[in-house]
Amino acid sequence: MTHHDTHTSSDRTAAQPVVPRRSTRRGAGLKELQLAGSGFWGRMQHANATATFQHCLDWMERLGWLANFDRVAEDATDGPRPGWQFSDSEVYKLMEALAWEHGRTGDPAPGELFEALSARVAAAQDEDGYLNTCFGHVGQAKRYSDLEEGHELYCTGHLLQAAVARLRTHGTDSFVEVARRAADHVCREFGPDARNAICGHPEIELGLAEFGRALGEPRYVAQAQLFVERRGDGLLTPIPLLSSAYFQDDVPVREADAWRGHAVRALYLAAAAVDVAVDTGDDELLDAVRRQWARSVERRTYVTGGMGSRHQDEGFGEDWELPADRAYCETCAGVASNMVSWRLFLATGDPAYADLMERTFYNVLATSPAEDGRAFFYANPLQQRVPASDVSADTANPRAEGGGRAPWFEVSCCPTNVARSLASWNGYALSVSGDAVELLQYAAGEAEVDLGNGVLGFRVETGYPVDGAVVVTVTRAPRRPVRLRLRVPGWADGATVEDGGGARPVAPGWAEVHRTFRPGDRVALALPVAPRFTWPDPRIDAVRGSVAVERGPVVLCLESVDLPDGASVEDVRVAAGALPRSSGDGAVVDAVLVRTPAAGPGGFGATYRSAPPELLPVRRVRLPLVPYHRWAQRGPSTMRVFLPFPS
């Protein structure tokens, strides 16, 4: 028997990842927008569904991460346990992906995979609701004996997120009940009168808040609030060689100015803080996260939207510390950044949050998976100095770096995070606020959006992001004036919108049409996606004297495979006065290949010189630039996003 979540008005709108308790704005239900299979995101969802899910499942079976659940169920935990202490979470993220996919498409296959996993997970739950394959059983460390590094609550958070997806796409079932018992266990163990503690890796907060929303269970939101508020009081013992900023236990959330420490942790925590702030009407907390977003986006974020400047600690750097070559920009941090921005958008309606999401979708999320959906980038640097050499299709990569996509990682958080994000992508593309439908992300497809009092249906035709023309044709409309808002990205200088009459210019923000639509009505947005130079702030030392080239929302890059033989991406200077021109889905730009003249006998005199080295021009070239999200698809290469211009 299935009964549905009571907090949304229909099956179609229920299927969304984030449903704030108090909000005048909601995201699209996954079923409200169907993507065309031929579009950018349609193709990625296809690879996700037809390759990535099974790929992840196979790796987790092969490595024994799934069998860990069986061993707990069979009381056979005495031997060595494969996988890191957080490997359960990968299973839950895959389940979340499967649930969204099943809900979005109705395809039974992901639903069946979900149920098979659900049975194995459920069998591993202890009587009192505790569920973890690494702690608390024979031969294992005690429950909650290592809150700093144990990741038990982190795993539970992902379990709850998977349950949210299941509940909102299918209704309650035995898995949802497993999650409810796990959440109850957490509330008993960590409630206001129980142990005053937090998890080293935020995530439980997100899971509790949304599961509480989905079930209408305020205890869970209250427990999330408790975890958020406890943070910053030094409850965690710093891990050797790390500081408490690593897990955001240095400063209370509402007092922090910027994100710091481990990027994924910082962002999961910030997202949960928005959930708590919105549901409890805590504007001070909401404003704190908005302030942190503004500062961190301005000073600690790459042009790709990537976050996390440091391999050390997988962390944010200081303001303006944005090295291209050692950019960590973990794929999961991109996923997490979008989780924050989405919540802030729902809370505020500011399209700047959707702008960053678009940037992150095209340049982080879309960069990670290979076209075939069976290999992934973990880190997403903006410069690769040495071609990949050690990426095997058959070996889990022990490191996050390397210049090539790897099939799996020893710490394999990214593939399943990509999977759940792609499966639920539609939910972030549209929003509804009163009588307004807001088109946030552009993709060809069909929408039927529930306005509460009527439905606005429309078809989107576009070749975006390669083509900037977005044509919206109304297929169904209420017989009253409603608003159609089209997001005009911050970079779109010179956009126009045409609505029956002639084209009129629209500034970044919203292009709004407010009237009684009829089937066949067309609204055409033209976004200027011609390639353009983008200059970094002069305080970013790492890319001084350099420009990036962007094309619409897509950051481009230079790959060594596109250079003449023997030339290196380090030898390229953008030609004086050059302007990038469109070419396919990328660009071409006039450039000069240069040579650094030798100085002295080598060593220091050659590297640190007494006179400014004059670069010697070798030849002029027309340089092809490709979308950054496509790099490393043509064999091992070196790569640069930022290209120096002559000084």
Add this chain to the structure above:
Amino acid sequence: MTHHDTHTSSDRTAAQPVVPRRSTRRGAGLKELQLAGSGFWGRMQHANATATFQHCLDWMERLGWLANFDRVAEDATDGPRPGWQFSDSEVYKLMEALAWEHGRTGDPAPGELFEALSARVAAAQDEDGYLNTCFGHVGQAKRYSDLEEGHELYCTGHLLQAAVARLRTHGTDSFVEVARRAADHVCREFGPDARNAICGHPEIELGLAEFGRALGEPRYVAQAQLFVERRGDGLLTPIPLLSSAYFQDDVPVREADAWRGHAVRALYLAAAAVDVAVDTGDDELLDAVRRQWARSVERRTYVTGGMGSRHQDEGFGEDWELPADRAYCETCAGVASNMVSWRLFLATGDPAYADLMERTFYNVLATSPAEDGRAFFYANPLQQRVPASDVSADTANPRAEGGGRAPWFEVSCCPTNVARSLASWNGYALSVSGDAVELLQYAAGEAEVDLGNGVLGFRVETGYPVDGAVVVTVTRAPRRPVRLRLRVPGWADGATVEDGGGARPVAPGWAEVHRTFRPGDRVALALPVAPRFTWPDPRIDAVRGSVAVERGPVVLCLESVDLPDGASVEDVRVAAGALPRSSGDGAVVDAVLVRTPAAGPGGFGATYRSAPPELLPVRRVRLPLVPYHRWAQRGPSTMRVFLPFPS
């Protein structure tokens, strides 16, 4: 009873850290050169002797690192053991420092401290010669059960280096016998017919090679050779999340092109490889290290001489990966770099090696300790974005970074490495090759150098490095022509030497005077230490469009405490056409304070712009620059070595 090393000709020349078995060149014995107490290095040696030794001793007593030896001696190892697994090595490095100090000065105090420590260490040795306080006793992991991370052989290597210092400054004693038994144990356990294994952290190789030289025991050198040759075959299991390059087990030493992985490990290994190559006549191996030095110095070394671009893995970066802000430049890597360069200099006589040593002495070794000898830098970045906030005089710093010198560290390798390097500094300042005395490092003092067949005595008068005049006055000379060679650093464009007649220009390399000297003869070298701009190779992205200012061998920097109120070191641009002028021991340079104009509403549009941001000049300033080795002595500050110039 004391008998002396048979491999050097006298007490005075014996006291030196490196004595290759086959070499036409030797370093100075510590007693052959006495520094004036008022000079740069004389002052540092004074702080070292009067403060640092006791400071290190106190911390190691307080933290229980010394008591670890007592617990082994008393069979009381069952409880928890304080300190990391490599804490024994700090005791040995301090003992090495004490031995050199005692030998150099004859002061009994460091000798007595040495003997007190020696008794505690000796009591902890097992019957079969094994000596380690972390493994192999009741309640501890088994001996050699964790070669990757256990550091047992690493600790033994430092024990042997301390014994070398003792042997060469005092002669054999019970401590030397302890070391001999430890070395014999290693040879038994890891010899050609025993276990085919290596230590995760190279160091045993250095200890064995030099102890073998000092004792005339070829077995030890052969064991060092075996350890060097075994490396690169993947004998070590990679540590999770690290690659085998981390501990140089990826490529055999003789096949590698550049240093990579953990910098201190790479450099200790390279130094030992030179020892082995020289003593066995293995020119291929020697050439391999020379090639690695050349490539790594050209492409992986900071203008300070610092090595190690990454906090992650404490490692070398790729070619040209030299970020200023995240420069790791571990103090110990500077010490280790000089160990390599010194050995290569002895093997080849190429003064370029002594050039790099000078740079590293003034800008890494001299930067680490506070003036009072009681606080230290671990990492030595070339840019500090945020002032130090968390450095306490009473707490061991859990991290290597932070912008301030710390009294001690959880991993506290640097203070004792500074201590042993300063105590033995004189040994690197002079060399002797046949009838030539080579003055490599300039410091006021008195030398009496044994030429085998006679003594060349001279006084050095200089205010170097603040003043470039170095006057050598002969005090004693053989009645035959001998050579006095003065090193002319690579940066010294326009140096002159005066030798009785007028001044004549000398190019970088050697200024040689060859004649029969008489007491009172003067040779005056004039080195141009006026401040100068230094331009980095254009392939170093991180400092594109920027210059450093150097003054003689000293790298200068800008500190925020020298800026007008409200200005930031990030706002500074060197004025067009400016030239640095001398000021005290630093410089002044004309500069412009600029402001980056705001663009748009913030967020991405402000940071990544559609037009090149025009910096707004705010005011012209005369900017004081101070020696980098003195930074952070005037309270918390931000700092830059490289300053942008207007583009």
